[in-house]
Amino acid sequence: MSNISTSGLHSHRFEILMDAGCGAQKAGDILIRALAWHGCRVYSEPVIPAEISPPVRTPPALSGAVIRIASAPIQSIGNATEVILAQHEMNLETRMLDGEYAADVIVLLDAHDSKRHGDAYDRVIRQVDAAGGSVQLFTVVPEAEALIRSLKGAGRNLYYVGILSGVYGIDEDHVVQAIRRVFSRLSAEKLALNLELFHYGRSHAPALGFVLPVCAERLESPILLDGNQAISAGAIDAGFRFLSGYPITPASSILHALAHDLPRCGGMVHQAEDEIAAVGAMLGAYFGGTPSFTVTSGPGFSLKQEFLGYAQMAELPGVVVDVQRAGPSTGMPTKTEQSDLEIAVHGRHGQNAAIVLSVANVSDCFYAPHVARYLAETLRTPITILSDFHVANSFGVVNEMRSCQLDDVADIATDVLERFDLQPLAVAPLIHPNQAAPGHSPDMRRITGLNTDSEGSISYRAETAQQAHATRVAKLDAVRDALAVPTIHGDTAAGVLLCGWGSSRGALYEAVDELAAAGVRIAGMHFHTVFPLPQALTSVLHGYDQVFTVEQAYGDARHPGPFAALLRQETACDVRTLVGQATGRPLTPGTIVDAVKEGAHG
Amino acid sequence: MADSTMEAPRWCKGCGDFGILSALKNDMAASGIAPEQTVHVSGIGCSGRVPNYINSYGAHTLHGRAIPFATGLILTRPELQVYIESGDGDALSIGGNHLLHGINKNVNCVFVLFNNELYALTKSQTSPTTRQGHPTNTQPDGTWLPPINPLRIVLGFSPSFVANTADWMSDHLAHTLAAAREHQGFSFVHVFQRCPHYDPNAFNHRDRSWPVFLTDEAGIPPDKRYKDAANEAHDPTDYHAAMRLADSAHTHFGLIYKDADKPRYDSILQAAASGSAPESELLAHYRL
Numbered sequence: 001m002s003n004i005s006t007s008g009l010h011s012h013r014f015e016i017l018m019d020a021g022c023g024a025q026k027a028g029d030i031l032i033r034a035l036a037w038h039g040c041r042v043y044s045e046p047v048i049p050a051e052i053s054p055p056v057r058t059p060p061a062l063s064g065a066v067i068r069i070a071s072a073p074i075q076s077i078g079n080a081t082e083v084i085l086a087q088h089e090m091n092l093e094t095r096m097l098d099g100e101y102a103a104d105v106i107v108l109l110d111a112h113d114s115k116r117h118g119d120a121y122d123r124v125i126r127q128v129d130a131a132g133g134s135v136q137l138f139t140v141v142p143e144a145e146a147l148i149r150s151l152k153g154a155g156r157n158l159y160y161v162g163i164l165s166g167v168y169g170i171d172e173d174h175v176v177q178a179i180r181r182v183f184s185r186l187s188a189e190k191l192a193l194n195l196e197l198f199h200y201g202r203s204h205a206p207a208l209g210f211v212l213p214v215c216a217e218r219l220e221s222p223i224l225l226d227g228n229q230a231i232s233a234g235a236i237d238a239g240f241r242f243l244s245g246y247p248i249t250p251a252s253s254i255l256h257a258l259a260h261d262l263p264r265c266g267g268m269v270h271q272a273e274d275e276i277a278a279v280g281a282m283l284g285a286y287f288g289g290t291p292s293f294t295v296t297s298g299p300g301f302s303l304k305q306e307f308l309g310y311a312q313m314a315e316l317p318g319v320v321v322d323v324q325r326a327g328p329s330t331g332m333p334t335k336t337e338q339s340d341l342e343i344a345v346h347g348r349h350g351q352n353a354a355i356v357l358s359v360a361n362v363s364d365c366f367y368a369p370h371v372a373r374y375l376a377e378t379l380r381t382p383i384t385i386l387s388d389f390h391v392a393n394s395f396g397v398v399n400e401m402r403s404c405q406l407d408d409v410a411d412i413a414t415d416v417l418e419r420f421d422l423q424p425l426a427v428a429p430l431i432h433p434n435q436a437a438p439g440h441s442p443d444m445r446r447i448t449g450l451n452t453d454s455e456g457s458i459s460y461r462a463e464t465a466q467q468a469h470a471t472r473v474a475k476l477d478a479v480r481d482a483l484a485v486p487t488i489h490g491d492t493a494a495g496v497l498l499c500g501w502g503s504s505r506g507a508l509y510e511a512v513d514e515l516a517a518a519g520v521r522i523a524g525m526h527f528h529t530v531f532p533l534p535q536a537l538t539s540v541l542h543g544y545d546q547v548f549t550v551e552q553a554y555g556d557a558r559h560p561g562p563f564a565a566l567l568r569q570e571t572a573c574d575v576r577t578l579v580g581q582a583t584g585r586p587l588t589p590g591t592i593v594d595a596v597k598e599g600a601h602g
Numbered sequence: 603m604a605d606s607t608m609e610a611p612r613w614c615k616g617c618g619d620f621g622i623l624s625a626l627k628n629d630m631a632a633s634g635i636a637p638e639q640t641v642h643v644s645g646i647g648c649s650g651r652v653p654n655y656i657n658s659y660g661a662h663t664l665h666g667r668a669i670p671f672a673t674g675l676i677l678t679r680p681e682l683q684v685y686i687e688s689g690d691g692d693a694l695s696i697g698g699n700h701l702l703h704g705i706n707k708n709v710n711c712v713f714v715l716f717n718n719e720l721y722a723l724t725k726s727q728t729s730p731t732t733r734q735g736h737p738t739n740t741q742p743d744g745t746w747l748p749p750i751n752p753l754r755i756v757l758g759f760s761p762s763f764v765a766n767t768a769d770w771m772s773d774h775l776a777h778t779l780a781a782a783r784e785h786q787g788f789s790f791v792h793v794f795q796r797c798p799h800y801d802p803n804a805f806n807h808r809d810r811s812w813p814v815f816l817t818d819e820a821g822i823p824p825d826k827r828y829k830d831a832a833n834e835a836h837d838p839t840d841y842h843a844a845m846r847l848a849d850s851a852h853t854h855f856g857l858i859y860k861d862a863d864k865p866r867y868d869s870i871l872q873a874a875a876s877g878s879a880p881e882s883e884l885l886a887h888y889r890l
Contacts, residue, residue: 036890225888233884241875242678261884264877270677273703277670280663284643284674287661288682292674310664400889403882438641438659438675438682446653446660457609458654 010071010213014083014168016160017064017091019056020049023157024087026182028065029395030161033178034170036222036397039214040069043506044395045077045586047095050249050334057113059094071213075361075506077394079590081105083167083208085160088113089124096127098585105133106208108163110156112140136206138163144200147193155197162201168212172202221400227391230365230401231321232257235293238369239406240319241267242292244281246274249333250389251295251323275300279307283316287447289437291373293319298327298340302347308382309348312472314447315431317376317383319369324388326584335584336389338502339553341562344384345531352472355379355479356531357420358386358502364419364528365391366401371420374409378428379475380435386530388552390586391503420528423482429474431467432456476532483534489524490516495545498578498596501527501563504587508550511592520596530563533570541573548578548599550592555580611655616802618769618795619648622716623655625772626685629779630658633683640683643672645692647723649716649795652687666697669704669713676709677868683783684711691721694730694752705759707867708787712779715752715790716769718797719804726800736801752792753848753858757841762787762864764844765822766855768794770807774815774825774855781822781857787866794853816847816856824856 016031018024025046035042047064054060068078080102086092086109107128114121114137125135140148140159148155158179165175179198183191225233232254235243243262245255259269272278278294285292296304301322311318324340326332344356355375359365365387372383406412417423432454434443445456451468453459488497490512500508505526512524523544527533541547547567555561555577560568567575579595581587613619630640642653646665653660659682663671668686676684686704693701693715704713720738721727727740731752735744756764763785767778775793782789794805806812815824816836824833834854836843844859 033890222890223885223888224890225885229888233888236884237881242674244674261879263871263874264879265881266875266877268677268871268875270674270871272670272673273699276667277673277700277703280667280670281674281677284661284671284676285678286674287671288675288679290678292678306664307667314661397890400885403884405881438679439639442638444638444657444659446662448654448662449664450662 011068011074011078012210012213013066013068013078013081014085014164015047015064015066015081015095016085016164017047017062017095018087018157019061019091020051020063021053022063022087023154024063024065027157027161028067030175030178030182031065031067031164031170032395032397033181033224034165034175035067035069035212036224037174037177038170038212039218040212041071041073041215042395042397043068043074043077045390046393048334048393050332057088057090059090062091062094064091064095069213071215074510075396076510076589077586079588084108085164086110087156089117089121093124093127100585100588101131101133103132107133107135108206109135109137110140111137138204138206141200141204144197147197151193155194158194158197159201162198162203163205166202166205167208168210170212219397219399222397223400224395224397225362226393226395227359227362227365227387228253228323228393229257230362231369231387232261234366234401235369236261236265236267237366237404237406238291238373240291240293240369240373241265242270242282242285242290243267243295244270244272244278244285244292245295246272246278246300248275248297248300250325250392251297251300251321253392254295254321275303276307279304279318279320283307283311283318286317287437289440291377293321293369293372295321295323297323297325297333299330301340301343305343305348308354309350309352310449311382312352312354313449313451315380315435316447317380319372319376319383319385321385321387323392324386326582332584334389336503336586337552337582337584338386338388338504339562339582340386341530341553341566344386345566351469353476353531354382354384355476356384356386356529358528358530359391360503360505360526360528361391361398362396363398363401367416367419370404370406370412370416371422373406374412374417375479377409378425379478380430381475386502388503421484421486421534422479422529423484425478425482427474427478429471429478431471479529480532480535483529483532485534485536485540486525486527489526491521491523494521494523496521497523497525497541497544497547498550498592499525499527499547499563499567499575500550501530504550504552507587507589507592510589511596514589514593515596522596531566533567538571538573541567541571541575547573547575549575550579550587551577552581552587554582609655612651613648614799616796616798617648618718618797619652619716621769621772621775622714622793622795623652625775625779626652626714627656628776629783630656632780633783635683639681640685641675642685642687643668643675644687645689645697647689647692647721649687649689649692666692666695666700668692669697669700672711673704673707673709676711677871680710680868680872686711686713688713688715690715690717690719690731690752691729694750694755702759704788705756705761705790708762708864709868710786710788710866712782712789713791715792716795717752717792718795718801719749720797720800722797722800751848754845756790757845757848757859760861760864761790761859762861763789764792764858765790766792766853766858768805768807768855769796771813771825771828771855773827774822777822785860785862787864814852814854816854816858818857820860821857
């Protein structure tokens with residue numbers, strides 16, 4: 001029997017697993033809302049199949065929601081699942097391969113398929129038993145089963161919502177309110193049937209003795225959204241009025257959200273014919289003076305590189321959101337990774353390192369477009385925001401972000417910049433000072449990917465080529481000089497430093513806290529701006545006995561991961577990769593804690 | 603209008619691009635549109651240099667990518683007059699996909715295809731329109747395959763405006779550009795363009811007897827200097843007649859096809875972008 005701890009962070013993790021198309025995501029959505037209303041801090045990660053409708057009862061059909069609840073703000077999905085509710089034994093077996101369950105995991109397993117697949121049920125139940133967990137088979141009551149049949153198989157997810165809400169004693173009114181909210185488009189008749197199924201499940205929930213962790217501090221104005229929804233809203237708030245993109249997982253949901261919202265705010269979403277056209281149209285719109293951005297993921301990001309180099313040469317502003325997924329090549333489209341760092345910084349031909357921001361959570365996602373637009377327009381250069389599958393799809397309940405309605409980038413709020421460790425830029429070097437958009441100046445501007453002089457004229461002269469490079473580097477230095485070294489999390493006098501970036505923050509900080517509680521002296525440093533890096537970082541890193549990275553990209557004792565390689569290159573410090581995890585799964589605090597402890601013994 | 607040349611063009615002596623450049627400049631003057639309201643967008647190749655030689659706004663973009671760049675500009679700045687200059691390699695090879703979708707989206711611009719039937723700036727390689735048997739540096743024994751037919755490809759995508767002209771028919775070229783500019787949509791102007799350096803005799807341009815000019819009240823007048831050339835009546839709204847012209851062994855000059863009713867992606871998106879929802883309520887949808 002798992003106990004929710006009563007000291008420090010009270011946290012608990014459970015998950016619901018079903019076949020794709022059966023409503024596991026909707027069930028998760030309902031439970032997250034109800035839990036948040038109940039007063040829990042919630043963080044959720046969907047398990048999303050890569051295909052639309054894979055055959056049922058096969059590993060690719062697994063769809064689900066992993067939900068972590070806590071008594072204090074959390075930014076990671078935690079370590080291990082303590083309760084699993086599974087539709088059938090195949091869902092359970094597939095998910096258990098990820099190895100993210102507690103030793104004493106409790107599995108609530110729907111017995112519906114056990115008549116036809118008794119042997120398989122027995123085998124999987126024995127596996128769970130052998131691992132130290134326990135399986136409780138349950139049968140959906142016949143009245144509910146008849147309702148589900150009348151709904152052609154739909155509604156089983158609501159029965160499960162009933163069970164889980166009963167297991168945790170979530171306030172029933174909150175659950176009903178959440179169901180009404182999530183099913184707001186359903187007919188009254190269908191909604192009533194779903195509510196009936198919920199009540200059946202609720203009244204047959206087993207008593208497992210869990211007490212929900214509730215946060216004493218209530219959020220002032222709680223909102224629930226995922227990273228891609230936050231980027232979409234943030235982009236409009238940051239003044240972007242043109243989005244061009246090409247469908248790609250896991251960035252497409254930004255296109256979806258803004259196809260709905262941008263026209264209502266006087267903007268447009270252009271679905272281009274390919275990834276190259278998407279970045280080209282974005283630059284064309286920015287050439288015309290319209291704040292514009294494009295969204296993509298790994299394969300599309302590779303295709304966009306030539307235009308991003310062009311934008312640096314022609315001094316065009318531009319913003320690319322790369323929602324990273326596991327690579328290389330097509331990789332694992334619905335799995336997370338932080339492996340586009342190198343291409344983001346150095347991915348184009350000719351020397352032209354690029355400015356790269358990253359996001360750790362939904363609040364960052366909302367403000368990153370503001371900072372990107374500020375840098376892009378001030379320095380007239382393309383900016384990349386690196387998000388990833390995990391941040392894009394994880395739901396968090398957070399306080400509503402402050403609306404900025406950014407018009408002139410010079411008016412950007414300093415606290416928004418500070419979120420990315422930035423101050424307003426002191427200088428903004430340009431190769432060609434006249435940068436007016438068409439229609440606004442008789443001094444007409446002609447841009448080209450050829451080398452140009454300060455008048456904008458094509459020039460192959462030795463001196464102007466060298467000068468143009470120096471100016472592009474000076475743009476990086478303008479950012480470098482405006483950057484502060486990120487605040488240390490944990491023991492400021494520790495000799496060992498763990499560095500991470502982007503979505504690794506939640507796991508990194510939690511691991512540092514847990515290690516500190518266990519008496520290990522260690523510090524954590526998380527980077528929002530990943531390139532360039534602050535000037536003072538070199539001396540800070542050299543002050544530590546050991547500096548390690550924890551990253552969701554491949555690295556091992558002999559091969560520094562991409563972030564470790566970048567830190568080594570920029571600081572000449574012997575940075576090693578402690579956790580170089582390219583499994584497609586998000587980093588967990590436990591992985592980092594174990595790696596530190598192993599390192600201390602090894 | 604004052605001469606709008608910026609710097610001396612770096613094309614070879616006798617290049618057909620000179621004729622197209624002056625026609626473009628003349629068309630800008632004739633349009634009455636202020637140069638600062640005009641943007642020339644190009645790809646890579648000899649044709650790609652045009653924006654650098656015209657005193658208007660300009661974007662000399664990537665190889666094959668003028669159309670997507672221009673599309674972003676046209677969508678967001680509909681009041682600008684946009685010309686796109688592209689070559690046969692640029693538009694039909696590396697940028698082929700964009701041409702198809704530019705035609706289909708029918709965004710408002712004048713698209714000028716400089717067809718010299720080879721890659722010139724990169725020093726004589728086979729392009730999609732190089733005639734079979736013509737030797738180039740990449741196919742020195744003679745180009746292996748028959749050329750693709752740009753008109754058939756373009757007509758296959760249900761265009762809104764297709765015209766044929768040539769760099770050496772200055773009068774006809776001027777009328778064609780004016781008609782293309784006045785048409786609201788993606789105006790595809792196919793210009794046969796001489797390359798005196800790599801294929802000087804590609805088009806038999808000195809002989810004024812072979813061209814056939816298409817005539818129609820709604821069409822483009824025949825070149826006034828070609829008094830002996832044949833004229834042929836052609837209804838530019840007749841799609842099947844246009845296809846027959848594209849398939850004809852003979853080259854016809856004039857307005858091949860026009861569909862004034864083809865939907866325009868740019869005006870549709872612009873009309874939809876008229877909302878003024880309060881930005882402060884962006885997150886309201888996500889409140890618990």
